[in-house]
Amino acid sequence: MKRIIIESPQQYVEQGKKLQRQIENETDKQVGRFCQFELRNLKRLHDYLYSPFMDHLMVAVTSTGNLGLIWIFTALVLMALDSPRRQFGYSMLIALLFCITIGNLIIKNVVKRNRPFFHKNYKLLIKQPWDYSFPSGHTLSSFAAATVLFNMNKDVGTIAFIYAGLIALSRLYLRVHFFTDVFFSMVLGTGLGILAVKAYETGFFGLI
Numbered sequence: 001m002k003r004i005i006i007e008s009p010q011q012y013v014e015q016g017k018k019l020q021r022q023i024e025n026e027t028d029k030q031v032g033r034f035c036q037f038e039l040r041n042l043k044r045l046h047d048y049l050y051s052p053f054m055d056h057l058m059v060a061v062t063s064t065g066n067l068g069l070i071w072i073f074t075a076l077v078l079m080a081l082d083s084p085r086r087q088f089g090y091s092m093l094i095a096l097l098f099c100i101t102i103g104n105l106i107i108k109n110v111v112k113r114n115r116p117f118f119h120k121n122y123k124l125l126i127k128q129p130w131d132y133s134f135p136s137g138h139t140l141s142s143f144a145a146a147t148v149l150f151n152m153n154k155d156v157g158t159i160a161f162i163y164a165g166l167i168a169l170s171r172l173y174l175r176v177h178f179f180t181d182v183f184f185s186m187v188l189g190t191g192l193g194i195l196a197v198k199a200y201e202t203g204f205f206g207l208i
Helices: 009-030 033-049 052-064 066-079 083-111 137-152 154-173 179-201
Strands: none
Touching (some): 033 179, 083 179, 137 179, 154 179
16 A cells, blocks of 8 residues: 655645755856846845835935936926036936936847846846836936036035935935946936036037
8 A cells, every 4th residue: 555645734835945945946056146246235234224114214215216217307307407517407407318318228228137036036126127227227327317417506415316326226225226336326417417407508519
C-alpha cells in the first residue's frame, strides 16, 4: 500500500520561502555587478532614513513632482506677473519642454533601463511607474525649473534647488530610481535650465 504523507501548513510556508530564496538568487545572478552595487546602496539609504513619518513625507513630496505640475503652475504664475519675471515663466516652460523631449521621449526610450523594483520585489508606496528608469523625469524637471528660478532670483532659486533635492531624494527613498538615474538628471536638468534661459533671451539663438 502506498504511504500518504500529509504536509502541515508550516511545511508549505517553509517550502514557499525556500522557493522565493531560490528565485531571488537566480535573479541576482542575472543582474550585473554595478546594478547590484546600486541596489545595495538604495537599500542602505532606505533603511537609514526609514520611519513611518518619512514614508508619508516622501510620498507627499514625490507627488508634487508628478508630471511637473508644481513647476508648470509656478511658470504660469510668473507669466501673469510683471515683465522682468514673465520671461522666466516662459523660460521655465521651455525648460520643461526640453525635459519632456530629451529626457522622457528620447533618452528613456533609447537606454530602456528597468527600474529597481524590476530586480527586487519592493513593496512600493506609490503607484508603479509605467515608463523606464533612466533618467528620472521628476528630478530632471525639478532641477531644470530650479535653475531658471535661480537665474531670476538667487534666494528663490536656492529654495527651489532645496525642494528639487527633496524630490530627487524621494525617488531614491521610494526605490523607483537608481542613484545614477537621479545624479544624471540633476546635471542634465541644470544644463537644460541654463539652455532654456539662453534660448529665450536670444530668441532661440537668433532663429526667431
